[in-house]
Amino acid sequence: MKKDLEQLKDDFLALVDKVTDRESLETLRNEFLGRKGKLKAAMKEMAQLADEERKAIGKIANEVKEAIEVAYGGQEETFKKLQREESMGKEWIDVTQPVIGGESRGSIHPVTQVQQELEDLFTSMGFIIADGPELESDYYNFTALNIPPTHPARDMQDTFYVEGADGVVMRTHTSSVQIRSMRRYGAPLRMVAPGRCFRNEATDVRHEHTFHQLEGMMIDKGISLSHMKGVLEIVARHLYGEETHIRLRPKFYPFVEPGVNGEVTCFLCKGDGCRLCKKTGWLEVFGAGMVHPNVLREGGVDPDEYSGFAFGFGLTRLVMLKYGIDDIRHLESGDLRFLKQF
Amino acid sequence: MLISKKWLREFVQTPKGLSDQELSNTITLSTVEVESFKDQAAELDKIIVGEVKTLAKHPDADRLTLCQVDVGGSTSQIVCGGSNLREGMKVAVAPPGAWVRWHGEGEPVELKKTKIRGEVSEGMICASSEIGLDASDEGERDILDLGDIDAKPGTSLAEALGLDDVIFDIEHKSLTNRPDLMGHYGMAREVAALTRSELKEYKPAAISKGKGVSLSVKIEDQELCPRYMGVALEGITVEPSPQWLKNRLTACGVRSINNVVDVTNLVMLELGQPMHAFDADVLGGDEVKITVRTAKKGEEITCLDEETYKLEKEMLVIASGTKTLAIAGVMGGEGSGVSGETTRIVFESANFSPVSVRKTSQKLALRSESSARFEKSLDANLCELALRRAVELMQELCPSAKVCSSVIDERAKVVESEALSFAPSLVNDRLGSSISTDEMQDILTRLGFDVKLKKDVFTVVIPSWRATKDVSIKEDVVEEIARIYGYDNIPSTLPIFPITPPVQDRVRQLSRIARRALAYGAGASEVFQYAFVSPETLEALGESLDDHLKLANPLASDRPYLVRSLIPNLLETVVHNQRTFETVKMFQSERVFRKDEEGADMGEGKKKLPRQPHALAGVYAKKGDVDPFWESKAMVEQLMGAMGFAAELRPSEAPEPWQHPVRQAQIVVNDQVVGYVAEVDPEKASALGVDHRVAVFEMNLDVLAQQGEQAVVYKPVSVHPAAERDLAFVVADQAAYAVIETTIRKTSNLLDSVELFDVYRGKGVEEGHKSMAVHMSFRAADRTLESSEVDAELGKIRGVLEKDFGATMRS
Structure with missing residues (x-):
């Protein structure tokens, strides 16, 4: 009897490994463990045994049943896994395929991007972002900036005028916001004014009649050229990295005294000299200076009490340098082939 | 402006070992930008003088000649195509190893010994033009004829031509405030100060007066002409200038004319003082009466450039009797200048008002070397130095020349410029530096300022050549010290400010949010476009030109108008892009210009500038999309959501002329119209060249910025479930959903939300009608709704829809 039971177990274990599908596995299980199965049949015989022996055989029968169940369970698990693999495999999709009909990303103009980056830098230092009209009065654009009508400095900036509007010009620089800001906010003052400017120049690869600048101004008691260097160094390092230095050299602007041109270490060659910086190691990116007392006065600020500096960055130039844009005309072209790259 | 090193060194000996590059840097960092410098000898490196011994035809080429050329000690065979070759001719030879520009074009190339059509050619x-010299006298196929040059074959050409100079190119525009640097002596003075070198005194001999011509000058307006000096010379032979003088002028980019004119030009390049020479016999011979006066009405003059100019009454002229001789300080007249027959001349050395010269030259559109200098305010003291130098030079070039009049010097009363007084501490306060008083004094003294320090106050007298305009206030003196001390030597420090949050600009903030929402949410690209628009575009859209501001001097005469809306140019940009992109979706945030509305102040006076609101506009067109309105509206909704506004659309009673009459709406926020969204009238769009249906939106950010944002009203989240119902009904096509929804909402106060999920026209729906399906959700805050309650609400809604909109229920 015991031997029969052991045999039953061995038979199942031998058969279960040969089963190839779930259905046959179930049939096999029923064959052994089902109500009319082999184990049940063997158990029936058990009834005729003596108590003592029946107990012993019963234990063995239970062990055999358990072993069969474990073997069945193991095989069942294998089949479940296979089945899942098969059905999941059928759900394969090409994850590299683009979302058809999905919205493609648009773009923000590179000048806007660079401008906003600088705005954020300056607001983090407590600067106001000021604004002013593009169609500006001759007064704010020139006269109040120490450029009277007969001044040869007016030749430096060819100007657009408007029919039937006396004393109105398309602003030639964002410096026109200087006086407006001083009058509006008074001193002390920290402001930057980014914006669009216009000069009546023929357009080519390097010249555009419409371009962008970022003006800045700081006024307080005791502001010095040394402070100007400090602040502009921060800007230069923000733009071109920690190793960047600035170099100032004299340049005449009627609204500052002293007036300087500002250069930064060429970011391409790190100052060694290359094609971009025309072998000088320096890139000219801003104009600056200590605000001329006449300008402070026009702004309603007492030059004996306050001093300040002003600076102007060519935003358009910064953008062209940053991305290596070869033709300035792309910027105002509205050409999506250009714009979608940013 | 070109500065010759040789010339400079006549006045200042720069320190030994100072290279041209270093000098260039020093000037750039302390005075004015030196754009480049050119070493003439280096450009002519290895080029030598050769003498053509014999010529023979090239056996295998009609236009080539075999030349045997003496190149100093040996003879080289050179194949040459020059059409002016002759035996005995002195020529410029580039031997193998020299660099030349083929036919004067392209980059220089190195010559090698070669064979040309089988014949050996040792150089060229x-x-x-092939060696960078002035080629204006040469024919197209000519080679340089050195003529009777006194140089042996083999001599370096640079040496033979006296071209051993270095030419510095100074950035011209930067000299606006430094008229004193517009001549070699002034530049030498600056270099002396920069390099602590000694400056040679400039003192041409005084002119002793002569007899023969009675010369007189009358200045009618001394404000316009503060000084006029003149002197007559006789015994003049007008002839070409000697080579050294020609070289000097050529080096500075000025053409040699004849000895007399060249003298005036040389003096101008040396001192910065423009001069003029008249033929004394044209002016009256023995008696020359010069008048400096303003022009008469209708007065005309033909100048040296052979153009005739109509003068206006405030323009200053030089006249003699009835003859107009010159436009003062701008250009001389044709008939009164020096000619081949001239034997007696009058030199003019005068000072004219910068404003007057500038206005005149601007009005006449006539610029000259002379006007460029006068308009920058010249030192009147230069007149005398220049006149002396000119006479001295004239007599050197033409030994028979003799002064034959007294020296005339008419001038306004000289106003001495006041000395400036300030504490030396001002300098360090402004610069944030710690420059010692001694150093300040030293710098200023080197620059020619007279400085006295007394009781801690500087008294600074400005030298006459700096006092005309450039230096007049103490800040100007600070700059002088700063630039010579060196900006590099001033430390960088950061100012200290109290913490104050900067004032925010709401328009700018909105525009920033909008850009992100449109670019990264709606997939549109930001474009920049000109503020200028063409009349054709405006007219195609049915806009009135009169509503637009117009440039008085447009660059492109096809775009003279200032935009009052961003849409016209955006539509043009669609046309440019539609060939490349099937979908064009763009936006722009920029100011527009309103002719008829008042904007910001002008700083002085009561007038206002035209208003220039900040606009935000977008455009959408897609091949095959015949209802682009929806996408445009979606952009607006996305935008409004991002900016935090609750907006509604209302069809406008008076749409813009270019808008589709029934596919347009105003964008309304808090009952205030802030913009519009519309399809462009297809006829107008196609008149502009747009291939597809196109829709746009535009908003006024200035108005929008004044609107309150949509406030968030929190309601507790209900714990009771909602009952969902769908309702489908048919209404007339024209029934506006916004009105239907408002009505539905008003009808039931148990309604939690209502959402349109389908609109259908076509089979099964009567013509002129549409079927709409809404999904509604009912909810009570305090209980779970009974089915019967919900059905009752639905019944009410059905009733109202039937009554108010004639709706037929489909479910």
């Missing part, structure tokens, strides 16, 4: 006989 050069044309002027």
Whole structure:
């Protein structure tokens, strides 16, 4: 009897490994463990045994049943896994395929991007972002900036005028916001004014009649050229990295005294000299200076009490340098082939 | 402006070992930008003088000649195509190893010994343009004829031509405030100060007066002409200038004319003082009466450039009797200048008002070397130095020349410029530096300022050549010290400010949010476009030109108008992009210009500038999309959501002329119209060249910025479930959903939300009608709704829809 039971177990274990599908596995299980199965049949015989022996055989029968169940369970698990693999495999999709009909990303103009980056830098230092009209009065654009009508400095900036509007010009620089800001906010003052400017120049690869600048101004008691260097160094390092230095050299602007041109270490060659910086190691990116007392006065600020500096960055130039844009005309072209790259 | 090193060194000996590059840097960092410098000898490196011994035809080429050329000690065979070759001719030879520009074009190339059509050629006989010399006198196939040059074959050409100079190119525009640097002596003075070198005194001999011509000058307006000096010379032979003088002028980019004119030009390049020479016999011979006066009405003059100019009454002229001789300070007249027959001349050395010269030259559109200098305010003291130098030079070039009049010097009363007084501490306060008083004093003294320090106050007298305009206030003196001390030597420090949050600009903030929402949410690209628009575009859209501001001097005469809306140019940009992109989706945030509305102040006076609101506009067109309105509206909704506004659309009673009459709406926020969204009238769009249906939106950010944002009203989240119902009904096509929804909402206060999920026209729906399906959700805050309650609400809604909109229920 015991031997029969052991045999039953061995038979199942031998058969279960040969089963190839779930259905046959179930049939096999029923064959052994089902109500009319082999184990049940063997158990029936058990009834005729003596108590003592029946107990012993019963234990063995239970062990055999358990072993069969474990073997069945193991095989069942294998089949479940296979089945899942098969059905999941059928759900394969090409994850590299683009979302058809999905919205493609648009773009923000590179000048806007660079401008906003600088705005954020300056607001983090407590600067106001000021604004002013593009169609500006001759007064704010020139006269109040120490450029009277007969001044040869007016030749430096060819100007657009408007029919039937006396004393109105398309602003030639964002410096026109200087006086407006001083009058509006008074001193002390920290402001930057980014914006669009216009000069009546023929357009080519390097010249555009419409371009962008970022003006800045700081006024307080005791502001010095040394402070100007400090602040502009921060800007230069923000733009071109920690190793960047600035170099100032004299340049005449009627609204500052002293007036300087500002250069930064060429970011391409790190100052060694290359094609971009025309072998000088320096890139000219801003104009600056200590605000001329006449300008402070026009702004309603007492030059004996306050001093300040002003600076102007060519935003358009910064953008062209940053991305290596070869033709300035792309910027105002509205050409999506250009714009979608940013 | 070109500065010759040789010339400079006549006045200042720069320190030994100072290279041209270093000098260039020093000037750039302390005075004015030196754009470049050019070493003439280096450009002519290895080029030598050769003498053509014999010529023979090239056996295998009609236009080539075999030349045997003496190149100093040996003879070289050179194949040459020059059409002016002759035996005995002195020529410029580039031997193998020299660099030339083929036919004067492109980058220089190195010459090698070669064979040309089978014949050996050891180098090249050069044309002027091939070695960077002035080629204006040479024919197209000519080579440079050195004529009777006194140089042996083999001599370096640079040496033979006296071209051993270095030419510095100074950035011209930067000299606006430094008229004193517009001549070699002034530049030498600056270099002396920069390099602590000694400056040679400039003192041409005084002129002793002569007899023969009675010369007189009358200045009618001394404000316009503060000084006029003149003197007559006789015994003049007008002839070409000697080579050294020609070289000097050529080096500075000025053409040699004849000895007399060249003298005036040389003096101008040396001192910065423009001069003029008249033929004394044209002016009256023995008696010359010069008047400096303003022009008469209708007065005309033909100038040296052979153009005739109509003068206006405030323009200053030089006249003699009835003859107009010159436009003062701008250009001389044709008939009164020096000619081949001239034997007696009058030199003019005068000072004219910068404003007057500038206005005149601007109005006449006539610029000259002379006007460029006068308009920058010249030192009147230069007149005398220049006149002396001119006479001295004239007599040197033409030994028979003799002064034959007294020296005339008419001038306004000289106003001495006041000395400036300030504490030396001002300098360090402004610069944030710690420059010692001694150093300040030293710098200023080197620059020619007279400085006295007394009781801690500087008294600074400005030298006359700096006092005309450039230096007049103490800040100007600070700059002088700063630039010579060196900006590099001033430390960088950061100012200290109290913490104050900066004032925010709401328009700018909105525009920033909008850009992100449109670019990264709606997939549109930001474009920049000109503020200028063409009349054709405006007219195609049915806009009135009169509503637009117009440039008085447009660059492109096809775009003279200022935009009052961003849409016209955006539509043009669609046309440019539609060939490349099937979907064009763009936006722009920029100011527009309103002719008829008042905007910001003008700083002085009561008038206002035209208003220039900040606009935000977008455009959408897609091949095959015949209802682009929806996408445009979606952009607006996305935008409004991002900016935090609750907006509604209302069809406008008076749409813009270019808008589709029934596919347009105003964008309304808090009952205030802030913009519009519309399809462009297809006829107008196609008149502009747009291939597809196109829709746009535009908003006024200035108005929008004044609107309150949509406030968030929190309601507790209900714990009771909602009952969902769908309702489908048919209404007339024209029934506006916004009105239907408002009505539905008003009808039931148990309604939690209502959402349109389908609109259908076509089979099964009567013509002129549409079927709409809404999904509604009912909810009570305090209980779970009974089915019967919900059905009752639905019944009410059905009733109202039937009554108010004639709706037929489909479910």
